[in-house]
Amino acid sequence: MEQTHINFFKKLLGEDNAYFDEAHKLAYSYDATRKVFKPDAVLFPKDENEVSKILAYCNDNLLPVIPRGAGSGFTGGALAVSGGVIISFEKHMNKILEIDLENMVAVVQPGVINMDLQKKVEKLGLFYPPDPASQTYSTIGGNVAENAGGMRASKYGITKDYVMALRAVLPNGEIIRAGKKTIKDVAGYNLVGILTASEGSLAVITEITLKLIAKPKLKKTAFGVFKSVNEAMNAVYKTLSSGVKPVAMEFLDNLSIKAVEENFHKGLPKDAGAILITDVDGDLEISLDKDLEIIEKVFKENGCFNFIVAKDEKESNDLWFSRRNCSQAITCYGSLKINEDITVPRSKLPALLEKINEVSKKYDVLIPCFGHTGDGNVHTNVMVDKDNEDEVKKGYAAIEEIFKITIDLGGTLSGEHGIGISKAPYMKLAFSDAEMELFRAIKKAFDPNNILNPNKMGL
Amino acid sequence: MEQTHINFFKKLLGEDNAYFDEAHKLAYSYDATRKVFKPDAVLFPKDENEVSKILAYCNDNLLPVIPRGAGSGFTGGALAVSGGVIISFEKHMNKILEIDLENMVAVVQPGVINMDLQKKVEKLGLFYPPDPASQTYSTIGGNVAENAGGMRASKYGITKDYVMALRAVLPNGEIIRAGKKTIKDVAGYNLVGILTASEGSLAVITEITLKLIAKPKLKKTAFGVFKSVNEAMNAVYKTLSSGVKPVAMEFLDNLSIKAVEENFHKGLPKDAGAILITDVDGDLEISLDKDLEIIEKVFKENGCFNFIVAKDEKESNDLWFSRRNCSQAITCYGSLKINEDITVPRSKLPALLEKINEVSKKYDVLIPCFGHTGDGNVHTNVMVDKDNEDEVKKGYAAIEEIFKITIDLGGTLSGEHGIGISKAPYMKLAFSDAEMELFRAIKKAFDPNNILNPNKMGL
Numbered sequence: 001m002e003q004t005h006i007n008f009f010k011k012l013l014g015e016d017n018a019y020f021d022e023a024h025k026l027a028y029s030y031d032a033t034r035k036v037f038k039p040d041a042v043l044f045p046k047d048e049n050e051v052s053k054i055l056a057y058c059n060d061n062l063l064p065v066i067p068r069g070a071g072s073g074f075t076g077g078a079l080a081v082s083g084g085v086i087i088s089f090e091k092h093m094n095k096i097l098e099i100d101l102e103n104m105v106a107v108v109q110p111g112v113i114n115m116d117l118q119k120k121v122e123k124l125g126l127f128y129p130p131d132p133a134s135q136t137y138s139t140i141g142g143n144v145a146e147n148a149g150g151m152r153a154s155k156y157g158i159t160k161d162y163v164m165a166l167r168a169v170l171p172n173g174e175i176i177r178a179g180k181k182t183i184k185d186v187a188g189y190n191l192v193g194i195l196t197a198s199e200g201s202l203a204v205i206t207e208i209t210l211k212l213i214a215k216p217k218l219k220k221t222a223f224g225v226f227k228s229v230n231e232a233m234n235a236v237y238k239t240l241s242s243g244v245k246p247v248a249m250e251f252l253d254n255l256s257i258k259a260v261e262e263n264f265h266k267g268l269p270k271d272a273g274a275i276l277i278t279d280v281d282g283d284l285e286i287s288l289d290k291d292l293e294i295i296e297k298v299f300k301e302n303g304c305f306n307f308i309v310a311k312d313e314k315e316s317n318d319l320w321f322s323r324r325n326c327s328q329a330i331t332c333y334g335s336l337k338i339n340e341d342i343t344v345p346r347s348k349l350p351a352l353l354e355k356i357n358e359v360s361k362k363y364d365v366l367i368p369c370f371g372h373t374g375d376g377n378v379h380t381n382v383m384v385d386k387d388n389e390d391e392v393k394k395g396y397a398a399i400e401e402i403f404k405i406t407i408d409l410g411g412t413l414s415g416e417h418g419i420g421i422s423k424a425p426y427m428k429l430a431f432s433d434a435e436m437e438l439f440r441a442i443k444k445a446f447d448p449n450n451i452l453n454p455n456k457m458g459l
Numbered sequence: 460m461e462q463t464h465i466n467f468f469k470k471l472l473g474e475d476n477a478y479f480d481e482a483h484k485l486a487y488s489y490d491a492t493r494k495v496f497k498p499d500a501v502l503f504p505k506d507e508n509e510v511s512k513i514l515a516y517c518n519d520n521l522l523p524v525i526p527r528g529a530g531s532g533f534t535g536g537a538l539a540v541s542g543g544v545i546i547s548f549e550k551h552m553n554k555i556l557e558i559d560l561e562n563m564v565a566v567v568q569p570g571v572i573n574m575d576l577q578k579k580v581e582k583l584g585l586f587y588p589p590d591p592a593s594q595t596y597s598t599i600g601g602n603v604a605e606n607a608g609g610m611r612a613s614k615y616g617i618t619k620d621y622v623m624a625l626r627a628v629l630p631n632g633e634i635i636r637a638g639k640k641t642i643k644d645v646a647g648y649n650l651v652g653i654l655t656a657s658e659g660s661l662a663v664i665t666e667i668t669l670k671l672i673a674k675p676k677l678k679k680t681a682f683g684v685f686k687s688v689n690e691a692m693n694a695v696y697k698t699l700s701s702g703v704k705p706v707a708m709e710f711l712d713n714l715s716i717k718a719v720e721e722n723f724h725k726g727l728p729k730d731a732g733a734i735l736i737t738d739v740d741g742d743l744e745i746s747l748d749k750d751l752e753i754i755e756k757v758f759k760e761n762g763c764f765n766f767i768v769a770k771d772e773k774e775s776n777d778l779w780f781s782r783r784n785c786s787q788a789i790t791c792y793g794s795l796k797i798n799e800d801i802t803v804p805r806s807k808l809p810a811l812l813e814k815i816n817e818v819s820k821k822y823d824v825l826i827p828c829f830g831h832t833g834d835g836n837v838h839t840n841v842m843v844d845k846d847n848e849d850e851v852k853k854g855y856a857a858i859e860e861i862f863k864i865t866i867d868l869g870g871t872l873s874g875e876h877g878i879g880i881s882k883a884p885y886m887k888l889a890f891s892d893a894e895m896e897l898f899r900a901i902k903k904a905f906d907p908n909n910i911l912n913p914n915k916m917g918l
Binding site: 100101102103104105125146147149153154157158160161170174175176177178180181182183184185186187188189190191192193194196197198202214215237240241242243245283284286287290343344345346347372375376377410411412413414415416417418419423427430431432434435437438439441442443444445446457 | 562564649673696878886901
């Protein structure tokens with residue numbers, strides 16, 4: 001980076017909030033994709049005004065700017081693929097500014113860790129439902145930028161359903177507000193809507209106002225073992241369309257079950273086609289029991305031969321063990337896991353899993369699947385040997401075919417990970433030229449010089 | 460309109476779907492604002508392809524295009540303020556295309572009337588919650604364009620919370636899709652988010668996919684009479700922050716109560732400060748009763764001296780009578796009702812009502828208030844004599860002051876009516892120059908020639 005730039009940032013932020021050394025560049029060069037792109041600078045602004053000054057300067061000097069939460073994303077959203085300046089919120093802009101009990105709203109800075117917010121509001125009898133698997137380290141800013149999902153999406157929705165208002169800085173340094181602490185607000189275009197899930201490419205979010213709900217008093221866990229994955233997938237959408245609203249409805253297929261059992265010896269039935277694990281919640285015991293009654297009935301009508309309801313929290317944790325550990329367990333199938341979060345309408349889950357099985361046979365690769373079936377979101381893992389070039393090639397061919405199948409079934413490339421760089425090559429499968437042109441026009445409206453997180457999302 | 464344009468539209472749509480006569484121009488010149496702007500043409504396309512061809516032609520010839528639902532909007536969104544072409548969906552594009560029971564989703568054309576959809580899905584045990592007061596005649600297309608609210612917003616949210624996917628035509632005639640029949644979809648920018656509430660100014664929506672939920676089996680109504688409006692407003696936000704989720708939480712102030720009583724003689728207490736009417740719903744009687752217990756307790760702790768729970772549907776309808784008829788009843792206070800749907804964070808309701816009272820005294824105008832307090836949305840009605848120029852002037856000065864108060868309290872110009880032309884002059888109170896510039900840039904990204912619903916929203 002040019003010395004004039006370095007001098008500017010050091011003067012603006014102070015020596016200990018602006019870094020240009022190799023160690024910092026390396027530390028901020030990666031994310032969960034394991035790809036490495038070194039930035040030219042790593043900056044820790046103290047407040048919105050400093051963010052504004054950084055952006056105005058970068059806009060004038062055409063320096064790429066990459067806002068970064070915890071770097072836990074799966075698609076490269078926080079990677080400095082074209083070099084430039086990382087803006088990190090982890091050092092200063094990481095505070096819960098307000099928990100407004102009267103309006104049931106939290107106001108936070110982007111660097112707040114999801115679980116820290118959850119814990120704080122739960123102590124006050126409130127609840128922030130979005131719970132991405134990364135919840136113990138990912139930040140609310142990153143969650144909003146990627147519109148993070150999680151296990152509780154089936155009942156409670158995803159990040160976008162909780163963002164009421166934002167403060168953000170445009171690439172030209174202008175500070176904007178969007179939305180209010182109100183359920184209804186229809187004045188002006190829905191900037192909250194377009195900024196959520198924009199992967200840090202339209203504006204830098206500096207403050208987030210989140211809707212909270214009352215914490216449900218009770219939760220119960222049920223666990224069903226199915227003969228076939230097809231029957232389990234039928235059970236999922238039939239349960240949901242019965243009107244029961246499980247908090248989560250998670251599944252493991254046979255390969256995932258086997259992997260967990262071989263790694264952890266929990267007594268899982270290695271020949272089962274699938275396991276479904278579900279939580280129900282609410283304030284009244286009788287209401288939870290009624291839900292579980294319906295779930296048991298639907299499960300058993302659809303090939304469930306073993307149905308267990310946890311008696312207490314310990315048993316619930318035991319039942320959840322397999323789901324929580326399967327992502328790690330399946331690494332036994334290959335040194336490279338090509339992991340995609342495809343999502344289809346729930347009724348298409350049986351067809352999706354059947355077709356993934358055909359792809360697995362066609363390309364002779366193992367594809368363990370698990371995930372959030374309650375909202376049609378399947379984590380599909382093509383497992384290959386990373387040192388076997390031919391197998392890696394087959395793996396990516398299999399994934400491309402799975403994306404096509406997903407789109408054909410009315411589904412989407414990504415339920416919660418975003419596009420970033422990992423899925424950018426597949427955007428053309430999902431979007432027409434007119435739609436891609438519109439995305440580019442929107443990007444240009446916010447960021448005419450293309451400085452904000454450039455070269456992402458296939459734009 | 461030039462004869463070449465007339466010939467083009469007649470040839471494209473047929474003689475009986477393209478009108479240029481005075482009678483049609485007049486019939487499509489008004490909306491609920493009672494302002495009149497005659498268009499140059501009224502077109503009834505049969506499908507998306509015809510909409511596409513109309514738009515491409517208008518874009519080439521710089522003709523304004525105004526998409527129109529039922530013309531029931533309160534802010535002029537459907538008015539042809541610059542002349543041009545009305546696209547109406549009421550004749551052909553008015554069909555419920557699909558009720559997908561397995562995924563609990565409805566797919567409709569923009570001209571479907573809200574209540575027709577509600578009735579159809581309720582017969583199937585499903586529920587479409589958004590219920591604007593215009594529900595018996597307003598269309599889903601208009602509801603999406605304005606992001607319509609309604610009484611049930613307090614528990615169930617507003618239109619945007621139910622829009623999963625859209626098909627739309629851009630001003631250049633290109634057809635785009637946005638969103639999927641999936642709860643999660645984070646591929647590409649959130650076009651569903653930005654198109655909802657865009658007041659027909661970005662694209663013409665031609666198909667809407669809506670989330671449905673299971674219909675709650677039971678509903679109960681409660682009615683509380685309060686000494687003062689201030690205490691009633693306290694009761695509202697304290698009930699909500701107790702964790703109870705009433706479907707609706709509606710209020711009438713003293714002037715509204717008096718007007719209903721003088722018009723309909725229902726035995727309402729004319730000296731009461733306020734009435735709150737609330738519904739709770741769910742599947743279990745015990746759960747509704749628990750909710751009502753908490754509501755009664757909070758109400759009585761906050762100055763409620765008469766609390767009634769309806770025994771059956773007839774009694775429930777009786778309790779709702781005053782709320783349903785107060786908008787009409789208050790016209791006794793003046794021949795011109797300047798009606799605004801301001802919205803504040805719920806905890807600010809007491810302060811808002813107090814300040815409106817001060818404004819009423821300052822300008823010597825009556826301002827009856829009622830509305831959806833469960834979500835902080837107050838219908839504020841400045842009543843004046845339309846033939847008294849001085850009073851009308853005072854009325855608008857009072858409204859401007861009320862908007863300023865609302866913004867100062869963290870509220871918004873509009874909870875559900877939109878901006879259109881009526882509120883356009885007040886946009887500068889709520890948005891900075893940078894925000895207005897951004898709105899204009901977004902508009903330009905979608906509609907570079909500014910043909911779609913031009914000169915609305917203060918843009």
